[in-house]
Amino acid sequence: MATATADILRVGYDSEVFENFLRSRREPQWMTEARRAAFEIYQSLLETDLDPEEFKRLDLRAFNAAKYRPALVASQSEEVSALLSDKTEFGGTIAHVDGYVTGSRLSAELAATGVLFGDLQSLLESHRELLEPYFLKKAVRVDADRFAAWHAAFWTGGTLLYVPRNVEVSLPLHSLIAHRQDGIADFSHTLIILEDGARATLLEETTSVTPETAGLHVGCVELIVGRNACLRYVQLQNWNQKTWHFAHQAGNVDANASLQWTVVGLGSRVAHIHQDINLDGRASTAEVNGVTFASDRQKISYYTQQHHRQQGTHSDLLYREVLRDDSRVIWRGMIKVDKVAQQTDGYQRSDALMLSETARCDSIPGLEIEADDVRCTHGATTGQVDREQIFYCMSRGMTRKEAMHMIVEGFFQTVYDRIPIEVVRETLSRTVQSKLGFETISQ
Amino acid sequence: MNSLLKITDLHVSVGETPILRGVTMEIRQGEIHALMGPNGSGKSTLAYALAGHPNYTVTNGSIEIDGVNVTEMEADERARLGLFLAFQYPVVIPGVKVADFLRHAVSNVRNPERKEGEGLIGMREFRKEIRDRMTELGMDHEFARRYLNEGFSGGEKKRMEILQLAMLQPRFAILDETDSGLDSDAVRVVSEGLAKLSGPQMGVLIITHHERLLEFNPPQFTHVMLGGRIVETGDSSLAHELHANGYADVRARHPQAAAENIQAEAATA
Numbered sequence: 001m002a003t004a005t006a007d008i009l010r011v012g013y014d015s016e017v018f019e020n021f022l023r024s025r026r027e028p029q030w031m032t033e034a035r036r037a038a039f040e041i042y043q044s045l046l047e048t049d050l051d052p053e054e055f056k057r058l059d060l061r062a063f064n065a066a067k068y069r070p071a072l073v074a075s076q077s078e079e080v081s082a083l084l085s086d087k088t089e090f091g092g093t094i095a096h097v098d099g100y101v102t103g104s105r106l107s108a109e110l111a112a113t114g115v116l117f118g119d120l121q122s123l124l125e126s127h128r129e130l131l132e133p134y135f136l137k138k139a140v141r142v143d144a145d146r147f148a149a150w151h152a153a154f155w156t157g158g159t160l161l162y163v164p165r166n167v168e169v170s171l172p173l174h175s176l177i178a179h180r181q182d183g184i185a186d187f188s189h190t191l192i193i194l195e196d197g198a199r200a201t202l203l204e205e206t207t208s209v210t211p212e213t214a215g216l217h218v219g220c221v222e223l224i225v226g227r228n229a230c231l232r233y234v235q236l237q238n239w240n241q242k243t244w245h246f247a248h249q250a251g252n253v254d255a256n257a258s259l260q261w262t263v264v265g266l267g268s269r270v271a272h273i274h275q276d277i278n279l280d281g282r283a284s285t286a287e288v289n290g291v292t293f294a295s296d297r298q299k300i301s302y303y304t305q306q307h308h309r310q311q312g313t314h315s316d317l318l319y320r321e322v323l324r325d326d327s328r329v330i331w332r333g334m335i336k337v338d339k340v341a342q343q344t345d346g347y348q349r350s351d352a353l354m355l356s357e358t359a360r361c362d363s364i365p366g367l368e369i370e371a372d373d374v375r376c377t378h379g380a381t382t383g384q385v386d387r388e389q390i391f392y393c394m395s396r397g398m399t400r401k402e403a404m405h406m407i408v409e410g411f412f413q414t415v416y417d418r419i420p421i422e423v424v425r426e427t428l429s430r431t432v433q434s435k436l437g438f439e440t441i442s443q
Numbered sequence: 444m445n446s447l448l449k450i451t452d453l454h455v456s457v458g459e460t461p462i463l464r465g466v467t468m469e470i471r472q473g474e475i476h477a478l479m480g481p482n483g484s485g486k487s488t489l490a491y492a493l494a495g496h497p498n499y500t501v502t503n504g505s506i507e508i509d510g511v512n513v514t515e516m517e518a519d520e521r522a523r524l525g526l527f528l529a530f531q532y533p534v535v536i537p538g539v540k541v542a543d544f545l546r547h548a549v550s551n552v553r554n555p556e557r558k559e560g561e562g563l564i565g566m567r568e569f570r571k572e573i574r575d576r577m578t579e580l581g582m583d584h585e586f587a588r589r590y591l592n593e594g595f596s597g598g599e600k601k602r603m604e605i606l607q608l609a610m611l612q613p614r615f616a617i618l619d620e621t622d623s624g625l626d627s628d629a630v631r632v633v634s635e636g637l638a639k640l641s642g643p644q645m646g647v648l649i650i651t652h653h654e655r656l657l658e659f660n661p662p663q664f665t666h667v668m669l670g671g672r673i674v675e676t677g678d679s680s681l682a683h684e685l686h687a688n689g690y691a692d693v694r695a696r697h698p699q700a701a702a703e704n705i706q707a708e709a710a711t712a
Contacts, residue, residue: 387497392534394518395494395527396544396607397551402559403519406539406547410590413538 012046012065012150015039021154024072028125030132038142038152045146054145057330057362058272058301063244068185068216070154074100080178083236083431084203088423091171092117097178097209099156099186113167120158120189131162134193139222139250139278147274148248151187151220158189163198165226172201172232172421179208179215179243190221194229196254201232203424208240208267215243223251225259227281232260234424238431239267241296247273255281255310262419264428265292265300266435272301279306279313279341289415290319290350291428293435294327294359301330306348308341308374317348320415322408322432323359331363335378339370346376353411354384355404405436446472446509446525448493448615448646454503455485455492460710462488464671464703465504472614473643475660477682478650480668481690483708486650487531489668490619494528495521508615522548523555525614529604529621535592541603542573542587545610552611576609580636598629605636615646622656634659654686667693670703 018039022032075098082095094104094117104118116123124131136142142152159175177188192202208215217239225231231251239245245268253259265271277286286306294300306315321329335346352361363380385407393403412432416425448470455463462485470476480486492499493506495518505514508524516524536544550563563569577584582602592600601621608616618637622630630653638659641647649656657679665681666673669690674697675681685693694701 386534388534389536391496391518392530392536393544395522395530396548396611397519397522397555398547399519399551399559400517402547402551405559406544407536410536410538413590 012042012146013154017069018153021070021072028128030128031124035153038149041143042146042149042153045143045149050145054274054303054332055272057332058270058299060270063270065216067214068183068244070156070185070187071098071100071181074098074102075180080176080180080207080209082174082176082205082207083238083427084174084205084423089171090174091169093174093176094118094159095176095178096157096159096188097180098184099188101157107171110169114164115167115169116160116162117173118160120160120191121156123160123162131160131191131193134222134224135191136220136222138224139252139276140220140248144248144274147218147246148220151189151218151248154185154187154218155189155220156187158191159202159204161192161200161202163194163200165195166197168198169200172203172423175202175204177204177206179213179217179239182213183215184213185216185218187218189219192222192231192233193224194226194231196226197228198226199230201421203234203236203421205236205238206245206267207238208243211240211242213240213242215239217243217245217247219245219247221247221249223259223261225251225253225257227254227257229254229257231258232421234262234264234419234421236264236427237267237271238264241267241269241298243268245271245273249273250276250278251286252278252280253284253286256283257281258284259286260289261286262289262291262424263302265290265294266431268298268300270299270301273303275302275304277304277306277315277317279308279310279315282310283312283314284310285314286316287418288315288317289418290317290321291412291415291432292319292321292329293324293432294321294329295324295435296327297325298327299330300327302332304331304333304348306333306335306346308335308337308344308346310341312343313341314345315347318415318418319350320412321350321352321361322355322411323352323361324355326356326358328359329361331380332366333364333378334366334368335376337369337371337374337376342371342373344371344374344376346374348378350380351411352382353408354382355408405433408432408436446614446646447507448526449507450493450504451507452504453489453492453501453506455488456500456502457488457498461502462671462707463492466668466671466673468666468673470615470646470648472646474664475641475647475649475662477657477662477665477679478648478668479652479665479682479685481704484668484704485671485707486668487619490528490617490650493526493617494518519551522611523552525552527608527611527613527616529601529608529616529618531619531621531623533592533600533604537590537593539591540587541589541591542570544591545573545607548607549610552613573610576606579639580606580609581632582606597624598626598632601625601629601633602636605633605640609636609640613645615648616641617648617650618656619650620652622651622653627655630655654682657682669693669697670700671707672700674700
């Protein structure tokens with residue numbers, strides 16, 4: 001990369017921005033101190049290069065942090081429409097606009113069981129002893145890289161879900177993160193803690209109120225799944241195409257627990273997601289699903305790591321990507337197996353379907369295995385839409401576009417089949433259809 | 444009025460290689476035609492060219508349905524005019540359920556003016572219809588929920604083609620070696636299925652090497668193709684003769700076409 005690149009990337013938020021931001025907060029001292037510590041780390045990390053293995057394929061030259069600032073006051077709240085809401089019954093909902101919570105609700109029955117769900121900021125303050133030990137300490141490390149540290153210094157708003165021991169939340173919960181104003185930097189955080197034996201489903205989506213506003217999201221997702229617990233988490237990234245999206249996401253799965261994690265990437269101008277799946281406890285399992293549809297000049301990048309840290313752990317990652325126009329998708333996947341993690345079963349696969357000659361996809365799976373009694377497999381495919389499939393559909397009366405739509409739907413179906421939540425499957429299918437569009441698809 | 448599929452002096456190339464060198468044939472609704480010929484004679488090329496496969500370029504001649512020239516039409520427009528090809532090698536469409544695929548196909552073929560996104564045939568009506576057709580063809584209803592041809596055996600794929608034929612009720616059906624690669628039970632199922640479906644409303648062109656399909660569906664016309672031309676046309680007795688004696692006599696009667704057939708076979712090998 002040229003030096004000019006490194007220079008612009010080293011320009012981040014200075015202490016003036018940080019002090020201004022701090023003055024706008026009314027927070028307990030411990031929180032402010034944690035922010036100051038994170039800001040120091042952020043400043044020192046700005047001086048270092050990004051990990052080339054993770055970032056070398058992603059062109060960030062056009063990124064200029066100074067163009068985006070955190071909103072210092074909450075904007076007027078009004079309903080923001082979401083893809084998933086109103087389509088099903090939720091046990092609780094929360095919405096954020098430009099980093100501020102605009103409303104949240106939890107059913108009385110769930111609240112009575114001790115479930116906490118709502119604004120992370122206020123719940124961290126009111127339940128500090130319970131929550132602070134988890135926040136940016138177990139799953140995502142503040143010093144992981146400059147984006148993690150940046151987030152830790154400036155996080156605002158956010159969704160917290162805490163489910164006590166053996167409590168089962170049967171209805172899904174919904175979290176919406178929205179951008180409204182131009183030039184806003186959003187640092188929302190999602191923290192989910194399931195105590196031993198708990199069960200829950202959280203559906204989260206990100207959206208922009210209008211297609212024109214430019215925005216930045218430096219986010220963080222932390223999923224902490226206790227022993228024998230079961231978490232299903234879906235994140236549907238649907239920003240407008242003027243938004244930069246950087247996210248550190250990590251899930252820690254304890255013994256005999258299971259995590260089903262679905263990542264959907266539809267929006268953003270440039271997105272980079274660092275996704276860690278940490279199989280911390282014996283016989284823990286994780287299933288990771290990815291649905292990505294890139295169009296126009298979008299660049300969507302994933303760095304996934306399935307880290308087997310204990311014996312008898314099981315991970316299964318399936319990403320599927322559809323690329324149109326001049327878009328680019330990067331997937332760098334890694335399965336890591338520690339020496340103690342014998343009898344581990346790790347699987348990763350990424351399949352890309354290219355709808356245009358000018359799209360580009362890089363899929364790079366990788367294995368790092370220190371144990372000797374494991375089964376790890378990986379694979380990646382990239383291909384154009386099969387002409388014989390198109391002809392077959394057309395010979396049954398479908399137009400070329402309709403044939404393409406059908407083939408793309410079918411391509412994603414394999415991932416949908418792994419998602420046991422009907423509203424998610426339906427919403428994804430509809431959203432993909434609308435992104436395919438009836439007019440714009442190329443021949 | 445009986446519809447007419449009219450093929451006139453059709454020349455077709457694949458890339459730079461000419462395969463069909465002037466095929467003329469008329470198929471009326473209600474008629475069954477058999478098309479026979481050795482490997483490389485151009486039978487499948489004719490089938491693909493009729494269906495509108497983009498790799499098969501018509502360099503001369505025409506295909507008309509009731510006077511409408513379809514030679515330049517896309518495959519979907521031809522399908523909407525009532526043309527159907529049962530594929531020799533049906534294509535797998537991963538993740539697309541048989542029922543969803545057929546519901547779209549049926550909606551387009553029955554409502555040729557339909558645009559994408561416009562209404563599909565009613566779900567209840569469609570479900571009943573597909574179930575009835577599957578029952579008639581001795582197919583498990585579970586098929587409707589499977590992904591199209593994914594993991595299907597050879598016999599299941601061919602039966603799926605017949606199911607599509609039954610649902611789309613075309614005016615003209617071309618069956619490209621629908622009986623190849625099947626065991627005798629499967630051939631019987633497919634042959635009986637076709638016999639039930641064909642009638643006064645359907646013109647059928649059966650491309651086959653075997654006799655079984657023709658036993659159940661006796662052709663009024665048998666065409667023999669050699670070197671990209673129809674060299675002989677007769678009735679069903681010609682089909683019997685070819686089954687019994689092979690193509691040696693035909694080759695001897697048409698030495699030039701036979702030589703061109705050998706060239707074509709070498710070029711495609």
